[in-house]
Every structure is written in structure tokens, then in C-alpha cells.
Amino acid sequence: MPANASNSLTRRDFLRSRISAPVPEFRPPWTDDATVQSRCTGCGDCVDACPQNILELDENRHVRVSLRGAECTFCKACADACDASVFDTEQTPPWPVVAEISGTCLLAAGIACQLCTDICEPQALRLDPDVRPMGRIRLETASCTGCGACLAPCPNTAITLSDRRMKGLAA
Numbered sequence: 001m002p003a004n005a006s007n008s009l010t011r012r013d014f015l016r017s018r019i020s021a022p023v024p025e026f027r028p029p030w031t032d033d034a035t036v037q038s039r040c041t042g043c044g045d046c047v048d049a050c051p052q053n054i055l056e057l058d059e060n061r062h063v064r065v066s067l068r069g070a071e072c073t074f075c076k077a078c079a080d081a082c083d084a085s086v087f088d089t090e091q092t093p094p095w096p097v098v099a100e101i102s103g104t105c106l107l108a109a110g111i112a113c114q115l116c117t118d119i120c121e122p123q124a125l126r127l128d129p130d131v132r133p134m135g136r137i138r139l140e141t142a143s144c145t146g147c148g149a150c151l152a153p154c155p156n157t158a159i160t161l162s163d164r165r166m167k168g169l170a171a
């Protein structure tokens with residue numbers, strides 16, 4: 001049996017028992033809660049326009065984001081479809097969302113994994129190899145767009161999204 005066989009089995013077990021990522025809910029990019037509450041008519045045009053299928057209407061028929069394993073590509077199709085001035089595409093950044101890594105990252109359990117760094121286009125996630133034995137994922141919050149692409153690939157649901165203003169980070 002190879003020396004790392006037990007680690008490989010453990011990793012497979014983790015991948016097999018993978019649970020769905022929690023579904024974070026935010027208002028769409030270039031909006032905020034107050035604007036959505038006051039202006040959204042519930043027509044659903046932005047919901048239909050989103051090619052990622054990550055928009056839905058809440059119980060009050062106000063638009064919200066529900067990633068469901070996909071990510072926002074910031075394509076602006078939602079904003080283009082809206083006739084109710086809910087979206088302000090001059091707003092930078094588009095939303096105050098940032099990723100957060102918890103202690104359940106497989107690296108902390110000594111299991112090799114870098115699925116999140118592989119998928120992060122802005123390279124906000126990097127492996128710090130100096131942390132023994134397996135390294136640690138570092139998040140560069142200034143580079144994170146909050147797109148959510150890293151949530152679904154994580155085998156142990158170690159990544160969530162949060163509001164950077166609640167964490168004392170610049171929006």
C-alpha cells in the first residue's frame with residue numbers, strides 16, 4: 001500500500017459524502033436592499049434574463065440572488081432587462097460580497113485540495129505552502145469579487161459568502 005493511501009481514501013470519502021453548499025442570498029449586483037424593496041415591481045424580467053439562473057423573486061416578489069451552485073459573471077443582463085431603475089451599473093464594486101474560508105477546509109485536516117484556487121478567476125485564493133503540513137488557502141479580499149464560483153467546487157463546504165461591510169472591509 002502506498003504511503004499516502006490512507007490520505008487518498010480519506011479524500012475520496014470526503015468527496016463522496018460531499019454536501020450541497022449553503023445557498024447564500026443577496027440582492028443582485030448594482031442594487032441594494034432598500035432600492036430593491038422600494039422599486040422592484042416583481043415583474044421577473046431580470047430573473048428571466050440571467051443566463052446563470054441565479055436570480056429569483058422572494059416571498060414579497062422582490063428580486064434576490066440564489067446561487068444554487070452557479071456564480072455571477074457580472075454580465076449585466078439583469079440590469080439591461082430592468083425597466084424600473086433598480087440597477088445602478090455605475091455602482092463600484094457591483095456588490096459588497098466577499099468570500100470567507102472556514103476551518104473545515106480539507107487542508108486543515110491534512111488532505112490535499114486546491115479546487116477553489118483553480119476556479120478563482122481573479123486569483124483571490126492562493127495556496128500558502130509555508131503552513132505545514134499541507135499548506136493553507138489565503139484569501140486576498142481586495143481581489144475577491146464575491147462571484148461565488150468557489151463555493152460549489154469545495155468538497156467540504158468550507159467557503160461561504162458574506163457582506164464585507166459586516167466584516168469591517170472596504171466595500
Ligand code: SF4
Nearest residue numbers: 050073074075076078
Ligand atoms: S450580472 Fe449576469 S450573471 Fe450576474 S445576476 Fe445579473 S444577469 Fe445574472
Ligand code: SF4
Nearest residue numbers: 120144145147148150
Ligand atoms: S468569490 Fe469569486 S473572486 Fe472571491 S474567492 Fe471565490 S471565486 Fe474568487
